[in-house]
Amino acid sequence: MLPIEVKNLYKNYFPAKSGKFAGIGNPVQHSGETATVETGLSFSVSKGEIFGIIGPDGAGKTTLFRILTTLILADRGTATVDGFDVVKEYKEIRKRVGYMPGKFSLYQDLTVQENLNFFATVFNTTIAENYYLIKDIYQQIEPFKNRRAAKLSGGMKQKLALCCALIHKPSVLFLDEPTTGVDAVSRKEFWDMLKQLKNQGITILVSTPYMDEANLCDRIALIQNGQFLTIDTPAKIVGQFGKTLWTVQSDNMSRLLLDLRAVKQIESCFTFGDSHHVTILNDQFTKTDLHKILHEIGHTNVEINEINPTIEDCFMELSKHS
Amino acid sequence: MPERVIDSMEKVIVADKLTKKFGDFIAVDHISFEVERGEIFGFLGANGAGKTTAMRMLCGLSIPTSGKGLVAGYDIHTQSEKVKRNIGYMSQKFALYDDLTVAENIRLYAGIYGVKEKEIAPKTKELLLRLGFDNERDTLVKSLPMGWKQKLAFSVAIFHEPKIVFLDEPTGGVDPVTRRQFWEMIYEASDRGITIFVTTHYMDEAEYCNRVCVMVDGRIDALDSPRNLKIQYNAQNMDEVFQQLARNAKRTDAI
Structure with a gap:
């Protein structure tokens, strides 16, 4: 019981x-x-x-x-x-x-x-x-x-x-x-x-x-x-996220949000405290590729890191499909 | 809407040794700070730190015991009615009337904030078109999805084009996607020159502010950009900064 x-x-x-x-x-x-x-x-x-x-x-x-x-x-x-x-x-x-x-x-x-x-x-x-x-x-x-x-x-x-x-x-x-x-x-x-x-x-x-x-x-x-x-x-939910997740930062965070959303290899982009979280559509797209794109449109001090998702990332990902 | 020239040096809030006592108890203890036009200013503190009392004084709802405050250029002590006309206010706890329609809510708040009768109808139309709500004007607010309600509540709070909007925990209990969309609206308003004064318990939201102040025991113990605060307190994020400062509070619960 x-x-x-x-x-x-x-x-x-x-x-x-x-x-x-x-x-x-x-x-x-x-x-x-x-x-x-x-x-x-x-x-x-x-x-x-x-x-x-x-x-x-x-x-x-x-x-x-x-x-x-x-x-x-x-x-x-x-x-x-x-x-x-x-x-x-x-x-x-x-x-x-x-x-x-x-x-x-x-x-x-x-x-x-x-x-x-x-x-x-x-x-x-x-x-x-x-x-x-x-x-x-x-x-x-x-x-x-x-x-x-x-x-x-x-x-x-x-x-x-x-x-x-x-x-x-x-x-x-x-x-x-x-x-x-x-x-x-x-x-x-x-x-x-x-x-x-x-x-x-x-x-x-x-x-x-x-x-x-x-x-x-x-x-x-x-x-x-x-x-x-x-x-x-919580650990298993995070483990089942199943997508590559990056944090992205630059000197102009509010423009960066719109610019990231315009990148066609990026599936989703959300603000997360001092960085933006992005998920990638295919694994061929690398951090170097994104660096290059952001550099070309004038972003400075760009920083991209791969991270483990938080429960909030998981919630947003799962709620997309419901 | 006439083009506004944003003068970043324009001070829309000036607090000078602002103090509020209730008997022997000093709820707000000589706080001084300035907020510039278009700034997103985060106002943090533990429960009981004095945030609400400070905010009520700045909104013209509570008279300071001593000290001086200017909001939108008006003295909060002697011109509180003028202060009220030049600010907007929104909280998650109380934002819109559920049993009124979208248009009725706009009309009610526009009236309360003193928007001229003949301006209300065309401005309502424009707002609903901009939000993509034109089919919902006669919908009861209670049947709107949460994300729409939030957008509407914020739009209503700035319908009279105030210089400052006070947001008191605007995103409590809101789902993560809606919460982020709401912050994108805040960014837009700030880009248009509206000053945002916001309290929140979500520490990731503190990172979105241009500057953050942390109240502890009625005083302002820290005031700077999130980036500088993190450096100063050797912290990874704003949650750590907040934990370090608020843990020193002596009176958190003892009020």
């Missing part, structure tokens, strides 16, 4: 006959294959795994989380959490999972300590009983334990919400965009906390729009428009 097992999950917020779709698991016809129509999302998560659902707003991340936490019903497909069915045995699931929704959902007019105590009581336990689990996180907000939740900063709210989701010692933790709008330093700290929880044997399903967080997960599913683009370890 796996902590999370999902099979052919499908949910459309529009009526079936409307012909419109918003939700998860809409059928996708793969190009090149005849009549293979996949319906619904399927995946499973192993015990103690950090599994990331990575994709932009509106991709279906929250819908998936709400179905698994038994808050809404899917139209089709099955899902189990800790071996319990999300429809028939929802009461069992609610006892066992911790859920941190994307929107801050604690009681604004209760203090830090009151919120934590409330959630412990609801789950028939006490703060003392499972304190070891939250100790490292709670100590960071303890100096403000008598402050109302409404008056906390974003980072502190996030830590309190995590404590409240953990206080009944859940076996599976659902974190819906815990790091959205959080600065780069606090995001790093938050992921360190997740690693600690993983070491305690807690299974974690976490969603994020930040592609750079993919490498902190054991496995990830990239999601867009309600469909998974791929499911695998």
